[in-house]
Every structure is written in structure tokens, then in C-alpha cells.
Amino acid sequence: MRLAVDTGGTFTDLMVEYDSGSLQMFKSSTTPDDPIEGILNAVKKAADHMGVALNDFLGRVDVFIHGTTHAINAVITENTAKTAFLTTKGHKDILVFREGGRIEPFNFNVPFPKPYIPRALTFEISERISSQGKILDSLDEDALVETIQQLKEKKIEAVGVCLLWSVVNPEHEIKVAQLLDEHLPGIPYTLSHVLNPILREYRRASSTCMDASLKPMMSKYLGGLSNRLEENGFIGRLLMLTSKGGVMEMKELSAAPIHSIGSGPSMAPIAGQYFAKVDANAKTAIVADTGGTTYDLSLVRRGAIPMTPETWIGEPTRGHIIGFPSVDVKSVGAGGGSIAWVDSGGLLHVGPQSAGAVPGPACYDKGGVHPTVTDACLVLGHIDPLYFLGGTMKLNLESSIKAIEKDICQPLNLSRLEAASAILKLATENMVSAIEEVTIHQGIDPRSAVLVGAGGAAGLNTVAIAKRLGCSTVIIPEAGATFSAQGALISDLHTDYRAMLYTSSDNFDYQKVNKTLDQLILKCKTFIEGPGAGSKESNIQLFAEARYKGQIWEIDVPLKVKNFQGSEDIQAFRNDFDRAHEELFTFSDLQSELQFVGWRATAQCKLSTVGMGRLNNKKTGQKRAISSRQAYFSDTGLTQTQVAMFDQLLPGQKIKGPAIIESPFTTVVIDPGASVIRKESGSLVITP
């Protein structure tokens, strides 16, 4: 039996994969003071459901996969450890200058961002290495020991070390580590060349300091989790989700906790890719995860999970860059809780403000007075006020009406239904434009992709979005509301290693490159034989980070060979590079030489080769008598609309829109003119 637990802001989702392959979902409230409590509560629910004691239940679990927002929350709320930053003399302001850049040129209300580590806790180390790895100034060890003494006096809890060019010659960072071990034992530190050996000091320093600052808290949390699971009978393997869309051994993550940042959203494309293939035999998919406040988008192209080197916590240029390639998920402020408002010029807006979970939409009656997308759907009859979350939460239609009338109908002189319909339409338009930006930016025509809608609020307008985009197929997976936990069950054990070595196609250093690649392969093999032992399948993939001469940014292109024997190998790589460049940027430049900056290897170990099981949650759904109700659509007006229960639709069963399909977790609106069919996998496949 395998478990996947995703601790979110509001709920802790548990997905159980029984040995039979069938799945079952359990939810409990997240307990922010002690998140482990929430996890154990969810597991207890599963044990109760099975009718066995917790000890007995956990004893049968082979693999426990966990994703948590613990790390990212700590960064956002600035509750990380008191961390010092050690860097090369003369460069103490790496985290202050960052890489420049700004958004919203006329907005002077946003202050200049504070550095991730305060300047007061930044210390310069007298040393310097050149871009070619030569030691220009040797490390002043005496001065460093004095600095370490200061760290002790300041009661530093963690240390990030990022020296210039440590990625070419790590000697000085290694020496710093030795002196830290000797003079500051027990205080965790992160070395930049070990954690993230990339060019560009700001990115490397940012990931190094962020990682160090998470170490005390995350090792305590993960240690606690593993202890308490063991106390309750768990003897299996504890794996952690990462921002790279895979899993890592808990111990390994504990040593580099930055990898858990963004792990939740990274699972959506993994699951989306799976359903696109199973339900529509498609390799290109737009995966859209609609939550209460954000709309998370990712694009699966030709079966590959998209990665990006530009992941920020907070807004670009205002927040902090993670500095690692991570699964490319674009998040826009649009969701069920997005607030509709009319500005002083009489223009309707939806978002970016959100009512969040508290106070929430007006219909929650928890103090929210502004109309949200959820309120609009309620007024339109798309959501049943008595069957929200399976009836566990009653919604107040009157409150929605009041909010819409006051904020939208009056200033715009619209009827209640027209106003609600306008809100939904504009929310749809916001999401469409976000998708267009993601797809066009990567040279994909959205019409050629299938749209996978996940998340509790996806069903409300995913069909409308697809229609606007011209997508021919929409997939709503059965367990869309716990997509991340589901993705976790099919993700692989992975790791990646990087090395920096600069060379160019007209002066290629075969010897050094091949030596670098050999070392990377060796590291991967050690991983496969170590943590990866016993996996079903494994593979190693090498990449070069290269660019056309004079360009500024590299792209990652997979290597087809394990080493470079001669000019044919370079030419073959070159062809792949040109093709990749053309695909990403619409052109290639056959005349320019290539510059190689970095090398990367990934090792992937498949933990499960069987597909995803079916969801078995019959007990959670209620039988309902309703079979139709009035709902408003802009094309047909108020229309008597068929209502069906998600789990009662049989595989192959077809329904024509207008229709509304409900489950305790979500509501799916099938617009007039669209049709839906239930698939063997449990998904709904809709033709808009």
C-alpha cells in the first residue's frame, strides 16, 4: 500500500493506493501549529475506513510520499532561521543588487526589496578566484576564523556560503566548510558549489542562502514526521515531493530543503500529462489548476514536463529567486474567490484581489461582502447552494445576490443574471489570456493542445475557456480536487547533478568535457545503486546548457551521446540545438558558433510502472434526487439544465449540454452545445 499526503494551506489531502491499485481520498484540516497532527488525522481517517488500528494500517504502508508547503510558507512569512551569508570580499551586496529589473514602471508605492539575508548578517571573506579557476587571492584563514567567532556571538543558526567562481574551483568554499565544522560545530551550512553549481552569482547565492535558512526548521520537521510515523507503526520508505516534479529520499531533502519549495504545484503537470495520454492519447496538454485564489498553469509539450530557471517566491524582481530549474508553473491571481469590482471609470474587473478562504465569497457568510466568481456561479444556478462540497457547507444565495447587485448591477445598470454572467465571462477571459501567454511564449498553438482542468473550481468555466481558445478536448479528471496527491503517486525518484565548464563549438575541449560528463554519470550511477536500488526502471539523461555566441541566456538541450568523440558528435548536438532553439524562439541561427556553459545529468528511477488506479469514494457521495434545475447561460438565457452525479455516470455514457455534473468535490458545467463522455479512467472528456 502507498500513501501520498499533500499538506496545503487549508486541507491536508491523503490519497491511498491500495495493493489492488484502487485509490481512495481522505481529507482533514491542516493544523498549522503542528502540521504532523493534520497528517496523522488524515491517516487515522483512512485506517478507520479500513476498520483497522492506526498502527496496523501504517505497518502495511510500503511508501509514504509527502509534499508540504512548510518551507515556502516559512520563506513568505520570514520565519526562517537566523542565517549568515558569507561571500567574496568586495561583493557583499550580491543579494541587494540582484539582477536589476522592475515591473510596473509608474508604480512608486512598492519599496525596493530587502535582501534575503540582511547586510548586517553578510560577511566578506578575503579570497578571490578567477573565471578560469585560478586563485588570485588566497583565503585569509585567520580573518575567517575571526568572522566565525562573530557568527557565534551573533547566535547565527545557519550559514550560506557563496564565493565567486566556486563552481569552477571549489577549493575555498571547501576550506570555509572545514573551518565552520571546526569552529562552529552543529550549525548547518550550505555551500553554493554543492547545492547549485550554476553560473551567475545572484541566483546561486539566493538558492544557497534560502536553503541554509530552511535547514534547522526542515530537519526538525522531517525528523519529527519520521519519528511520529515510526512511533505509529510505519516501517516503510519516506519520500518527499520536490519542485522538480519528482520525489527524493527524506534524508536527502533534509540536507537540501530548498527542493521542497513549490513541490505542490509541480505535481499538477505530472498528473495532467498522465490523463492527457490515457484519456485523449495527447502529448501536448495545457494543465490548469483552479483554486480559490490562484490559477496555476503549465504546459506539457510532447509528453515532457516543462522546466524553468526563473522561479520566484513572490513577484519577479520584487521577491526572491529560487535559482533552480523547477517545474514551470505560471500562477495568476484568478480563481473562485477572485473579487469582481467596477472602477471609477465604469469598467468591470475580476481580480486580482481575492476573498481567499477567509472571509471568502459573500455566499460563505463569513464576512465577505464583495461578489466573487463563486457568487456569480451561484446566482447563475451553476452551483447548487445546498450541495457545495457535497453539502458539507451551505451557501447563502441571498448574500451573493446582495453583493452582486450592490457592487456590479447598480454601477453598470445590469440585471442580476447579466452581471453574474459578465463576471464569469471576464474571469474566463483573464484565464484565457494567461494561457495564451504561456502557450504562445513557448511556440505552441493552444488549439492543438488538450485542456486538463484540475482543482476544485476548474469545472465552473474550463469548458468556456476551451471554447474561447479553440481547444477540441477538455479533460476533467475524477480526482481533480486532489490532483497533487495523485500526481505524487506516479512521480519518479529523481536527482540531478550539474557542473560548470565553459567551451565553444569552434574550440571544443573534448578532454575536459568528457571528464566532466564521466563524473556526472558516475554520480548518477551511485544514486541509482543507492537510493534508487530496487526501482522498476532507471535512466540517466545528460544535458548541455548552451547558447548562440553572444546570447545571454542558455537553453537546456539533451545529449544523445555519453561523450563527444569527434566533430560528428558536435554536429549532431548542434542540429538538436538548432531545432530546440527554433521551437522555443521561432528561429535558429546556423551561422553562429555555440557556447557551452554548463552540463547537467539527471537520474530517474521509476517506483511504479502500473498506471493510476480508479478512485473509489462511493461512501462519500450522497444519493440525490435532483435531476435538473434552472441555470443561466449567456447564449440561451435561463435554461432547464440536466444535473448528473459524477460518480454515477458510467464509462462510455454520453451527455449533451447544457448539463451540470456534480460531485462532493467539484461542479462541472457543460455549456449548451458541448457534450461530455465518461472514460474508463474515471475522467470526464468534454467536446466544447
Added chain:
Amino acid sequence: MNEKRSNKIDPITLAILNKRFDTITTKMANTLLRTGRSGVLNMARDFSTSIITQDCQLLTGAESLPIHCLSGADIMAKTMKEMHPTLRKGDAFLHNSPYHGCSHPADHTILVPVIDEDGVHHFTVWVKVHQADCGNSQPTTYSGDASDLYNEGALIFPAVKIQDDYEDNMDIIRMCEMRIRVPEQWRGDYLATMGAARVGEREILEMAREFGWETLHVFATQWLDYSENLMIDAIKKLPVGQAIVSSIHDPVPGTPPQGVKITSNVVIDKENALIKVDLSDNPDTMPCGLNLSEACARTGVMIGIFNSIKDNVPTNAGSFRRIQIKIRGGSITGGGKHPTSMSVATTNLADRVTNTVQRAFSQIQDGLGLAECGPDGTAAGSVISGIDSRFKEEMYVNQIFMVFTGGAATAKTDAWFTICHPGNAGMSCIDSVELDELHFPLIVKDRHIVCDTEGSGRQIGAPSAFCEFGPIGDHPMTASWVADGAKNKAKGTRGGHDGSQNRNYIRKEDGSLETQPACATIQVKSGERLVTYTCGGGGYGHPWERSIKQIKNDVIEGYVSLERAKEVYGVILDKNGKIDQQSTKLRRRELAKPLNFKN
């Protein structure tokens, strides 16, 4: 004007069409960003994309460097229509003439008229890109010392038809290739620019099929009215007032030795919901490259205004209706005629114009406007060139963006440190030390913020950054720059102090510093290094009004020394950050005294 614009479209369609038009300009910008070749495009993001209505009004534009994209599109589109009364589908025009609405000759702009099946012109899409080279007599696009256009040497294209039926006019392409340095790079950027414009054209045609041209035109009219209404609202929230503010640009070859004094007379006319800026009281054009094009003079004013009002007003022809700018014919601020050189119109004097306008707002009422931003153009942003002995003795030439600061304090917040210069608004990127050391045979010894250089005030202006770099290997390195702000600092406002000035030196091998001029092309020998202090920005409000909590943080973070905290801010604290409340109260009272007497 089209006559049938009386029927209104509903607010939902208005909101949706606005989103659609915005998406188009963003798509155009993305196309450009991912296909552009030169660093000035990729790193400095020196380009803009926008859509212009049938009657030549700026409708919408993507977020970009502000100096690029406010005023000028209208004049450029008008020029295109006047010079080419019959526009055909498939036409495209190359335009960079500062005498016909363009900012400066380095900004090559492609205009594509969007024409329907019946040959009717409906919109114009517009893409402007700063070139790495534009054929000047010297290898730079910023010829500060050019005595006139002939001396500057730029190729000028006053809305020249470069495509006919979607095909390039190869004569013009070949002329450019013969005259512009690194022609492959120019051609690459040209293709990217044209590609972006054609994306915009295609998208608008598609939208017209869905909504009909009439709806799009009604939208344009209503959208501009809506933007005007937001602007009226924003102005109605301002106080009535007037301020005349001056700011002096440092002298360069071709200007009087005391420099160039720029004056703006700013009036907030609340009753008529207008902001009036009179630039008449400025000198005549001068035999140098600083003269402002009309587009840059107007845009410089508008940046100062939009920096100072509520930030949700769309920047288009609708909101611009509430701005009246007076330019005197023959003046250095936008009144120059051919062949006056306007080579550096987008930065130096334009920045001084913006500074005077935003500071005028602060003079009218506390809580409005900003202090002055520091100008850029230091040695840390030089064009560097030389021989790279690490790689086959290859020649290199490129502009670096090693560091810049300059942000002005605003009425409500401390400065955004890395603003670069007012027309840039901080949109450009700063180089990575490692990337520069990999690309060029140089070493960056030091790059940090200098303590006690902030523009003191209730809100502080950006401090100076210090930067020291030099060549490695046997060969020297040539560096050239045109700086402002060495003599005339960025001014503080409402009691805020001025920002620190720009300083450039060469550090000799013996460690001594040799002062360098503001505008220079010099050789840095092997073993020597260039040393720069960047311009800081001005402070806003009296320093002793700054909150004690903020001062404490400034001291702990090493931006302000204990002595300066006491002397300038009147806050007395020890090195652990413990405040001496009693002495602080006394000291602050003492600092405020001269002012109280005055009143």
C-alpha cells in the same frame, strides 16, 4: 474621425476587448524578446510595442521603458499617412526620424497599417527597438558631442516603405547592411521587429473577424474616453497649484561651461482637470547630441506626471488629453529642427525634464511627486572594447551594465535603488559579475553600496554604488561613457537632501586615484582599474522626520553611520541599535529649529 461612433458597446465587451488588445501588445513584446539578438534588446529590454487607432491616437502599449512609448506614436503614424496617402495591405514602414515623431535615430520603428479586404486602414501596429548600431560616424548610438546630424552620421528613415505586399525592399536592406556596424545583428533584430509587428497585424485582423471593425472602433473611442475619465478623476484628487522647477545638466562639448538649465512650469488646473506644463523657458538648441526630439520632450514631461499620480490610469491618448505641454519652437526641449542632432534625446535632458516635473508636484504639496532621480551614464555603464587574449586574440565591443542606482525618494516610500535613470524606471537588468568576467577579459574587484551616500530625507533617495573593475591579461581596455550628475546632483525635495554625485577615476597600479571627466573615451592599461561612484537619488522630506525605527534599521544594515544618524537625522543610538530617546528628542528639536524660526 469615423462618423458613426454614437452607438455604445456594453461594459462587458469593453472589458473583454481591452484584455484582448492588451494581450496582443504583450504577444508582440514576447515575440521580440525571444527573437531579438542584441544585448540592448535582451538585457536592457530597450523596446516597446503598441497599437494606434485609425485617427492616429495611441490606444494601448505593453509595459516597457517609459521614455520609449508615451508620446510620438501619434506623430509617427500621421507622418506615415501624410507621406503615403494610399496604404495597402502588406505595407510596412521603417521610421526613426526624430524630426517626424521618433525618439532618436537609434530607435528603429516598424509601422504596419492594418488594412481590411476592401483596402480600408483601421489600426496601425507599432514596434520600436533600440539598435546596437545605427550607422553613426562613431561606434556608439549615443553621440553626445555630435555638432549636428551630419557629424552624428545616423541614417534617417522618415517613414520609409520597407515592405510591399509583405516582401522586403532589398534596396533599403542592402543600404543598411552597407552602413550599419555588425550588419548580421541589425538584420536579426530587423527580422524580429517585423515578426512582432506582423503578429500584431494578424491578431487584430482576427479580432475584427470575430467582433467586426465597427465594434473595434467604437471600443477604441470608448476606451480612450474611459482612460480620460480616470485621468480626470486622478487630477480632481490633486490640489490646485503651480511650481516652477529647474534642474541643470552638466556641461558636455557643445554646451555652455555652466551646463544646460532645464525649467518646467507645472500647473495643476483642477477646475478644468488639466495638467499644464510649459517648457518654453528653456535655451535654444545647441551644437551637441543632447537636444530633445519633440517625442522625448513630451514623454519626459508625461513620465514625471504619471510617476506622480495614481498608478491605475492607462497611459494612452485618452489620458494624454488632460495634459497640455507647451514647447517653444527652436528650443532645446523639443523645438529643434533638422539637422539638429538628437542623438541622446532619450536619456540626459529628457531625464532632467522628468525630474523637474516630478519635483514640481512635490513642491505643490507634501505627499505628492518625487525627488529627483540620479542620471546614469557612468563608467560602470561604459561601452568597452579591446582584445581578448584568452580566446584567439578576438576583438570585443559591448555595453556593460555593471551597476546603477539613482532612485528618487517618493512621497510615500524610500527609493527603488536600481532605477538607472528616470526614463528607464529600473526596467533594465544589471550584469552578473561572473557573466561579465566570462564574456570579457576583465575582473570586477568590488561592487557595493556606499555608506552615508543616501539622499537623506523622511524617505531616502538611493545611495551611490561603488564599482571597481579593470582588464586582465596583457591588453588595455577602452571605455567610453557620457555621464551627467558629476557637478549637478539629483535634488532632494521638501527638505530632503540631494543625492550623491557621479565620480569616475582610474586607479593606477600604485593604488592612487586619477579623476576622469564626465564624458570620456579612455584607455585603461593592464593593471589599472576603472573606479565609479554612481549617482544617488534625492531625498523627500526633512531627515529628522524619518521614523526612528527606519533609522535604526539603516544603521544596523550599514547604509547610515552612527555619526550621520545623529548629525543629519537627529537619532542618537549606540552600535547595538539602542536608542537614546531623550537626546534624540533634543537633537531632533534642534535640527528642526532653523525652520521654525523661518516660519
